[in-house]
Ligand SMILES: Nc1ncnc2c1ncn2[C@@H]1O[C@H](COP(=O)(O)OP(=O)(O)OP(=O)(O)O)[C@@H](O)[C@H]1O
């Protein structure tokens with residue numbers, strides 16, 4: 001199989017041995033460097049497994065030739081095709097088999113990247129037997145869950161010699177036994193350091209984060225240094241609802257493809273929290289490389305993407321965020337292929353109001369000139385700010401709040417409210433593609449965001465007084481929908497609108 005984004009497609013490996021020519025080994029079918037290096041690994045592995053590498057012209061073809069093959073996961077299939085072509089001992093049945101594995105020079109199998117999506121795709125394609133490196137058992141076990149052995153059987157393999165004996169009729173490989181695979185699901189880490197309870201004061205910021213989490217809104221926090229922005233952002237995953245199994249499988253697949261699954265972890269149950277450094281390139285954020293791998297936006301799928309010190313990010317990287325923020329996926333095009341990675345995440349951004357950080361702090365002098373402050377703000381483009389529904393100030397905490405001995409409300413209680421609100425939203429959008437308040441389209445705005453009479457009057461007055469643009473009105477509708485959901489109201493009331501209006505951008 002060859003990985004294409006989060007899916008894999010079958011690759012047929014053919015070998016031809018021509019004894020009439022000088023010994024030579026050619027690999028064709030758009031292999032990249034790492035696949036071409038398979039020649040050396042396969043040659044040594046075959047010899048060290050007690051088999052003969054043919055003294056002849058060996059041609060191996062990887063079909064279809066128009067898909068770029070990369071990585072060492074074709075090693076096993078290449079070795080098997082050469083050995084069986086040389087010994088003319090072809091298997092005569094019509095069973096469709098998949099062979100995955102990187103070969104060590106000794107002939108042992110090393111684990112491959114992306115085993116989970118690869119095996120899931122193999123199952124979809126209708127393969128009957130899957131041979132894979134033993135070290136990938138946990139991922140393969142996850143993919144094989146609930147699969148009838150009549151439909152497909154997976155065999156963990158330790159070495160080339162072992163699989164050769166098996167295919168030649170020895171049948172000594174045992175199918176993967178799901179009950180013996182270590183059943184580790186990485187559970188929600190009740191982290192001791194990131195909980196709303198540890199953040200003193202900042203009730204308005206916490207309320208805004210609760211709204212953002214409930215409606216899937218993006219949020220930008222502005223405030224002086226040391227006011228707790230980073231601390232607040234880090235505790236956002238603790239107020240997000242538990243992931244569904246479907247969501248867990250998707251995030252695990254993305255990790256598997258980018259080779260970031262910790263060993264022993266089967267299914268990621270904790271929502272991702274990604275905080276790329278501001279020196280990140282757009283390829284690192286969006287996904288890229290000559291053969292595209294998921295970027296930070298995809299690794300944050302179903303979780304939080306935290307951009308700390310937002311104005312310090314390169315402009316190009318921030319602009320590249322616009323498409324995933326809008327569509328919930330990224331498309332990466334390269335000369336060889338176009339891939340699509342899912343990227344539905346909640347954007348949490350933090351920044352200081354000016355380079356020195358104290359422009360909005362009444363108790364600290366700001367040393368920046370007005371033009372410098374303006375320039376600092378302009379580093380973030382309008383279109384990006386437009387995609388952020390909630391803009392809040394995070395002021396310094398005063399001493400009374402900071403030195404209070406009682407702990408604030410813990411995240412678990414906030415999470416319960418968020419979960420309830422999301423449930424209401426899910427029911428509302430049950431027959432729609434979109435499933436969060438943050439993405440309500442303009443055409444359905446009137447249908448989903450109904451105002452009561454008092455609220456209507458209030459909004460009219462607000463639009464006139466505050467000179468709200470059409471765009472901010474739409475945003476106000478979406479945010480107030482979430483606020484109404486949090487308080488369990490069917491119709492949006494005046495108090496919901498009033499609260500939503502507080503979170504609008506001050507610059508626009
Ligand atoms: N509201 C708060 N409650 C308790 N501790 C706080 C609070 N705010 C800040 N702190 C303490 O100050 C430290 C720094 O806070 P944090 O890194 O979140 O600030 P920041 O707003 O991100 O600052 P900067 O703008 O410099 O990045 C925290 O690690 C914590 O110890």
Ligand SMILES: [Mg+2]
Nearest residue numbers: 229230308350
């Ligand atoms: Mg910070």
